[in-house]
Amino acid sequence: MSVRAAWLLPQGQTREDTRLAPVGTWSPETEIRTRDGVIPGGNPFAATGVDAMSLQIGVGRAVVQGTDPQGAYPVAVDAPETVKFADGDAQFDRIDSVVLHVYDSLFDQNGQALAAVEIIKGDATATPTAPTLPPAHLRLWDVRVPAGTSAGVGGIDWRSALADRRRFTVAAGGILPKGWGLAFDGAYDGQYRDNGGTLERWNATTRTWAAYQPPELPVETTNSGAVTATGWTMSSFDARRHRRTVQFIGFWSRTGATLPANPNIADTLIATLPAGWRPTLTVEALCSTGYGFGAAAIGSDGKVTLRSWAGGNKTNALEQGENVRVSATFVQ
Template sequence: MTLHSGWLSPTGQTRQATRHTALGAATPAGPLQSRSGILPGTYDGQYRVGGLWMSGNAGTMTAVVFHGRAVIQGTTTQGAYPVSLDADITVTFADGDAQHGRIDLLALRVYDDAYDGSGRTEAVVEIVQGTPAAAPVAPTTPDLALPLFRVSVPAGTSAGTGGIPWTTSTTDLRTTLVSAGGILPVYNNATVVGSYPGQYQDNDNSGFLQRWNGTEWVRYPKALGGIAPTGTVTTGSYTGQYRDSSLGVLQRWNGSAWQSAITPPPFASSLDSGYTTSTTYTAALTESAVTALTLAFTAPTTGAVLLHFGARMLTQSSTTATAFMAPQVTQGGTVVLSANDEYCVSHGGTVYSSASTVWRLGALTPGTSYTATAMHRSSDAAVTCWFDNIFMRVEPAN
């Protein structure tokens, strides 16, 4: 077994080492740096990453680290160190502390005496032992090292007590990288920001190909005018872009915020009954807490709306009088449509009866705000007309 590291040995580099370390992997992290990570791939193509996997030996304190290839980025001046482990190796973790558990870190590490003064010039698979504690934390990853696995070592653990419980004690920390311009298969690094607009990654969690737009990862393809699926777009890219929200509501980006693309028809109602004896249309009803039932709406692009309105009415102690209800539409202080009997709903009788109708109102100014007010009257000043369950609704019309 040889752990190869390209352009590191002071005594020269063999052709075999050159073959092992000519990886061509340099996912950019800046103009003169790349990400550290492991080259993806498995022999059968079923998994994203197979290299430098760790498998614990049941009942022991040992584990097997499988062969694989990686790149470890140093400082800007150091450059990136390609590393290749060409055969599986066994690593041994120290027995657990008698009182407290600890967390160890398995890492792939490069020592370069020219930069770190360590007196060593080599690449190693290394266990960084944590400190036992009641609430243990993982040790800090050393400089020029790539974390592979985090291993929890319970108190009192040893080969004689059954070893490390491998199925519950390890956390995979490996991350991926590919050559510049390649599509990165995401593995433990989905939230890492992109390096340049136009960079791509395949997000295993979402199952989508994503493109870095300079600010965030955006699902691709994202055709101009297309509706972005739920969870793929946080900030709109242009005014007029649409997305499907997590609540199943179609939204439109207005340049600064997402707004509902389909506005429900405005609706207003009152269940507080009241009466009037006025023979001219009035908004006020006696014994009702609602001073005036109003409904604000914005004229659509067609300049026309359908006014839906109605009420439950009766004429007290009279079968000859009539109760009338109709909306009045205003724009600011200007009456656009006055309440009148031509398009009202009406009822005469001593028993409550519900009536409703629809009226088309056109010649409105698109995008302008209007107000509809429910108006009421009696045909006879001597007859009290009651109104209940009053409602108004406005929807766009052709």
Template structure:
């Protein structure tokens, strides 16, 4: 039959039917194949004697041929494994594997899962791991040193297990392609999502937000709003969830009209805030360029301002330092005349962080 079900027909369900149908619950790597591997945390190795060890309980999936299916294996108690003694002719590498023996497919005369040792070839230098037979899942590679009276289980064992998970589960490893769009894996330091399609790739999830440019509005608390004119601005922001980071730089130009209002300047935020945590979202440098005319000439000056959110959609800048040239400017929010009479070329540079009203 080409269409199979399990626990459905009153008679005639075969082991192959069961394997193929229940593999629908496993992580797929093909139309009829599943990702083999060890369920995380299982089948650990523990040294037992000179050339003996134990494979501890755990669960695994051994994927065989497409039509033979995936075998679900459970080791319920410690399994003792014995390796051959060392040789005076050199060292070797032995593989410990979980093997499927199934007589209809391999003429083994058996129907079982078994933990086996695949003994490597002895070599004076550079012994190689033996190839793993079909229908096996690698567990460990053990180096048996030349003329050794025992195996140093703390240093001679190399882990060859690789993890798997149920369908939709997050596989805790990298180094393999996904099978369907929306599949996830934990590559060690980040969560990744498979994009799907023949040219699919793993992308960091959630996808990192890009920095975006924004143009701040410029208003006053009351009175006539300033006119930016030919000011230049270089302002960027990025939002992660409810957190917004931004940079702010404006340089006033020759046609900038500061107006005569001496009420607080307000600069628009890139996205609306909750208007909480408002007292200090960042700091800005205030730069006043030298004014050579009319006489008497005025030198350049600098100060530092604290950015404060005073409304959901804007921030104000409160002078929080003395001026570089030692003047005593007083305390207040910057405006057209404070901490100096602003002019062409003056600029403000700063950065801040605040809580957005809605998540990105």
């Protein structure tokens, strides 16, 4: 037995039926209905053409929803199933659907209790559409059968005829993977789905899917903790961090010896940034008096070291008493 359904047979449900069928997967669609669909994992119910008019459906698991009173049926296909298509209409194309069909004699007139992989034949028209499915059917694939198609004239071109109609379902609270068709409402406020790499959240008030935005992290600030080196006096220090991006600006006045502009100068320590406000790797900082300007390096140890100066005054040097603004932005 390759197609198994749990909670269907009045007697004789096997241990294998219960183990293989996805009995724990219930994603709500309404208060009483379950979202039917394929259980993700690998490539469930893969379709492969095996001859001119036959298609093989691979293994997989799914939930098939009947009417509201019926409820939903867990189904597993544990060995590939092959279905054969009827020849094409003489005049028009048609679209057939490959489905999982659950028969339940308590709710239908078929007198059976089983699950099957079947073809639901569409109407041949000038503008064919896929057939409408009754309850207890789950669409897996649509197949366009061109007019006049038969095994004798080459059969169905599986490369162009197949349309993937597998939609996915997961347990309540799980993120729905992207499958066929996105035009469906969510079931509850805060439900999530993957829209091809974009996480979307269902808003039950506006009844819309919206791209998920993570909560905005608070902005952190500090104006203390910087340690000023010998030869300098600090006027102010302010730092701001949002997420992992740090911005700071500090004003230091030169109290030590004049620093000549070559423009390269011997490394001169200005200050050390407080712990937690330092870069992961060495970054550059801009330095300026409003006239002259230079560059400093900020190491992972927080040390702000002046390395060059381009002057700006008469001597092109950084003289005692001049106020230097140091600013930088970096990602930690």
